[in-house]
Amino acid sequence: MEGVDHLAHERNKSEFDVDAMKIVWAGSPHAFDVSDRISKLVASDPGFRKDNRSTLSRKELFKNTLRKAAYAWKTIVDLRLSEEEAAKLRFYVDEPAFTDLHWGMFIPAIKGQGTEEQQQKWLPLAYKMQIIGCYAQTELGHGSNVQGLETTATFDPQTDEFIIHSPTLTSSKWWPGGLGKVATHAIAYARLIVGGREHGVNGFIVQLRSLEDHSPLLGITVGDIGMKFGNGAYNTMDNGVLRFDHVRIPRNQMLMRVSQVTCEGKYKQSDVPRQLVYGTMVYVRQTIVADASCALSRAVCIATRYSAVRRQFGSQNGGPETQVIDYKTQQSRLFPLLASAYAFRFIGEWLKWLYADVTQRLQANDFSTLPEAHACTAGLKSLTTTATADGIEECRKLCGGHGYLCSSGLPELFAVYVPACTYEGDNTVLLLQVARFLMKTVSQLGSSKKPVGTIAYMTRVEHLMQCRCGVQRGFAELSVDLVEAAVAHCQLIVVSKFIEKLQQEIPGKGVKQQLEVLCNIYALFLLHKHQGDFLSTGCITPKHAALANDELRSLYSQVRPNAIALVDAFNYTDHYLGSILGCYDGNVYPKLYEAAWKDPLNESVVPDGYHQYIRPLLKQEIRTARL
Numbered sequence: 001m002e003g004v005d006h007l008a009h010e011r012n013k014s015e016f017d018v019d020a021m022k023i024v025w026a027g028s029p030h031a032f033d034v035s036d037r038i039s040k041l042v043a044s045d046p047g048f049r050k051d052n053r054s055t056l057s058r059k060e061l062f063k064n065t066l067r068k069a070a071y072a073w074k075t076i077v078d079l080r081l082s083e084e085e086a087a088k089l090r091f092y093v094d095e096p097a098f099t100d101l102h103w104g105m106f107i108p109a110i111k112g113q114g115t116e117e118q119q120q121k122w123l124p125l126a127y128k129m130q131i132i133g134c135y136a137q138t139e140l141g142h143g144s145n146v147q148g149l150e151t152t153a154t155f156d157p158q159t160d161e162f163i164i165h166s167p168t169l170t171s172s173k174w175w176p177g178g179l180g181k182v183a184t185h186a187i188a189y190a191r192l193i194v195g196g197r198e199h200g201v202n203g204f205i206v207q208l209r210s211l212e213d214h215s216p217l218l219g220i221t222v223g224d225i226g227m228k229f230g231n232g233a234y235n236t237m238d239n240g241v242l243r244f245d246h247v248r249i250p251r252n253q254m255l256m257r258v259s260q261v262t263c264e265g266k267y268k269q270s271d272v273p274r275q276l277v278y279g280t281m282v283y284v285r286q287t288i289v290a291d292a293s294c295a296l297s298r299a300v301c302i303a304t305r306y307s308a309v310r311r312q313f314g315s316q317n318g319g320p321e322t323q324v325i326d327y328k329t330q331q332s333r334l335f336p337l338l339a340s341a342y343a344f345r346f347i348g349e350w351l352k353w354l355y356a357d358v359t360q361r362l363q364a365n366d367f368s369t370l371p372e373a374h375a376c377t378a379g380l381k382s383l384t385t386t387a388t389a390d391g392i393e394e395c396r397k398l399c400g401g402h403g404y405l406c407s408s409g410l411p412e413l414f415a416v417y418v419p420a421c422t423y424e425g426d427n428t429v430l431l432l433q434v435a436r437f438l439m440k441t442v443s444q445l446g447s448s449k450k451p452v453g454t455i456a457y458m459t460r461v462e463h464l465m466q467c468r469c470g471v472q473r474g475f476a477e478l479s480v481d482l483v484e485a486a487v488a489h490c491q492l493i494v495v496s497k498f499i500e501k502l503q504q505e506i507p508g509k510g511v512k513q514q515l516e517v518l519c520n521i522y523a524l525f526l527l528h529k530h531q532g533d534f535l536s537t538g539c540i541t542p543k544h545a546a547l548a549n550d551e552l553r554s555l556y557s558q559v560r561p562n563a564i565a566l567v568d569a570f571n572y573t574d575h576y577l578g579s580i581l582g583c584y585d586g587n588v589y590p591k592l593y594e595a596a597w598k599d600p601l602n603e604s605v606v607p608d609g610y611h612q613y614i615r616p617l618l619k620q621e622i623r624t625a626r627l
């Protein structure tokens with residue numbers, strides 16, 4: 001029945017202060033207040049409804065997204081929301097849109113790679129959304145290999161301009177979000193050519209469309225690249241294609257914090273690492289790690305609540321069947337994902353700190369931690385997005401057939417989330433960057449340069465020094481093993497930071513104890529999953545492995561009575577979850593049944609096409625009785 005909490009019996013089992021855990025999950029009392037307030041604002045406003053997305057055509061879907069983005073912006077302005085509140089609003093609106101790239105990449109690129117003068121000119125326009133930007137780096141022929149980009153930016157000293165050009169089909173910009181139909185400007189990445197000499201890839205601000213009638217400017221060919229994976233999902237985003245035909249821009253529209261071109265046509269490289277041109281990607285990769293904990297926790301919340309509601313087999317003398325959450329197999333699949341959601345939350349907090357720290361150091365021209373920041377953002381983006389994409393799919397399977405319904409919220413969550421394993425850097429390519437960083441560290445063992453920070457542990461691998469000549473053997477030849485080593489390195493960071501989190505003051509009855517259980521589940525599940533490596537390297541004995549498995553089972557039993565409370569702590573509204581299976585009150589079956597009849601196919605009892613196709617079939621003269 002409506003109004004009855006079908007999960008009350010589960011909530012009464014909780015052994016910790018859920019409200020205190022909500023604060024831990026949010027990060028602070030202030031962050032919880034903002035999240036709670038904005039999530040309820042969005043959930044209560046019909047202008048942000050999203051339950052009809054799977055029934056819209058691509059054009060209807062996209063127009064609806066534009067409406068919502070404009071409505072969100074009006075809400076932000078009318079309510080005078082802060083940037084923190086506005087970002088939360090975008091999060092709870094829960095729909096990929098051009099604003100993500102405007103706020104998430106175009107503005108950060110100008111802030112990170114533009115000079116003070118360029119920031120003063122362009123940021124006010126962008127903050128007021130008087131221009132709408134995108135980040136146009138990837139091309140049809142190159143995405144991972146940035147140094148392979150083909151778009152050219154040739155300096156013309158006669159006119160003090162750059163000529164931006166797409167020399168080949170494969171140089172067409174391809175994938176940038178917001179580019180296809182909305183962006184008026186792009187940060188376009190191109191090979192800088194001055195006086196016939198190439199100077200690598202740099203960013204250029206290029207206007208694409210008229211601010212009067214939105215028509216593409218002279219020399220600009222632009223459009224959408226077409227439907228993507230899934231129906232609704234990421235098709236709310238206009239990922240675009242863009243070609244330049246000798247488009248001229250003023251010299252001062254090259255982002256010049258890293259490199260400069262003078263009006264005399266002289267190229268200058270600042271005394272900063274050229275990789276700062278990649279700075280926006282590093283910024284986004286660290287936000288993606290926090291996003292992973294959000295996406296995974298959402299799927300886990302749905303699967304955990306439904307696993308407590310669903311009963312199957314085990315009825316004794318006509319009594320209730322067994323809750324599937326009580327099956328050890330269900331727990332062994334679900335609870336490591338619950339632990340991962342919390343682990344990724346905390347590693348996301350730490351990575352945000354690391355990024356802020358490296359950014360502050362860069363202001364003082366201290367580049368000492370840039371390599372570690374690159375390796376950590378790349379590796380943790382790769383690890384958390386792979387685990388989250390796999391975890392969302394596992395949560396769908398944990399919900400049986402009903403997990404395959406759009407009304408479960410899981411198919412769309414998966415479809416929207418999985419490109420995170422590719423965008424902002426293909427996950428394998430990023431792990432190879434981590435491997436390169438680790439090998440460089442090994443090559444420096446024994447020198448005066450001691451490994452610190454997240455690689456400090458490598459001083460304990462002195463034995464690698466003896467075979468140092470060996471590690472020079474083809475990086476490509478060993479890349480599969482090196483990628484596995486990179487994952488292990490990143491997992492060590494995740495576990496270490498979870499343990500460090502537990503050493504902090506954590507208020508609330510039973511809260512720290514619950515987090516300790518989750519931390520141990522995360523670590524022991526890894527040990528179990530990779531026990532072959534641990535055994536073959538002599539890190540553990542078979543007895544250790546057996547003890548670890550026994551402890552894991554015991555930990556699952558400790559989590560079981562707290563599982564619903566641990567997902568309640570995410571504080572997600574039913575609107576944000578968008579899932580009948582994951583609804584707060586657990587009243588699943590009546591809602592599933594009611595939702596079915598709302599499908600457009602049920603608007604008529606006899607389906608369109610019956611008279612044209614089915615009736616002739618049924619009424620055909622020659623029976624096919626033999627079949």
Ligand SMILES: CCCCC/C=C\C/C=C\C/C=C\C/C=C\C/C=C\CC/C=C/C(=O)SCCNC(=O)CCNC(=O)[C@H](O)C(C)(C)COP(=O)(O)OP(=O)(O)OC[C@H]1O[C@@H](n2cnc3c(N)ncnc32)[C@H](O)[C@@H]1OP(=O)(O)O
Pocket residue numbers: 076083086087090099100101103104105135137138143144145146147177275276278279281282284287370371374422423424425426429433436437440
């Ligand atoms: C008020 C209203 C508010 C409303 C609110 C609205 C929105 C809210 C705000 C934000 C929304 C939040 C999120 C949304 C935003 C984004 C997420 C959503 C969508 C995602 C969109 C996707 C975008 C993209 O995909 S952009 C394109 C991404 N592309 C890539 O990642 C390419 C990957 N390839 C590379 O990075 C490079 O090619 C490479 C693999 C690193 C190789 O580079 P190369 O130059 O060839 O270098 P190497 O030779 O390998 O190495 C040389 C040397 O350099 C070092 N190195 C490499 N990279 C870096 C780096 N980044 N930093 C530092 N150092 C680096 C490398 O280690 C090596 O060093 P060594 O010589 O010492 O060994």
Ligand SMILES: Cc1cc2nc3c(=O)[nH]c(=O)nc-3n(C[C@H](O)[C@H](O)[C@H](O)COP(=O)(O)OP(=O)(O)OC[C@H]3O[C@@H](n4cnc5c(N)ncnc54)[C@H](O)[C@@H]3O)c2cc1C
Pocket residue numbers: 101135136137138141142143144145174175176177234239419422423424425426427428429432
């Ligand atoms: C939804 C979505 C949104 C996007 N938004 C944007 C955007 O706003 N702006 C933008 O500029 N780009 C955007 N992109 C593009 C994205 O950044 C690229 O797709 C990504 O960087 C991967 O590059 P690629 O597509 O060229 O893949 P490739 O690099 O061609 O990868 C193909 C395969 O080759 C493998 N591979 C490649 N190089 C190596 C190597 N050296 N060693 C081993 N294996 C290798 C990869 O692991 C992968 O398996 C978006 C992409 C998607 C899917």
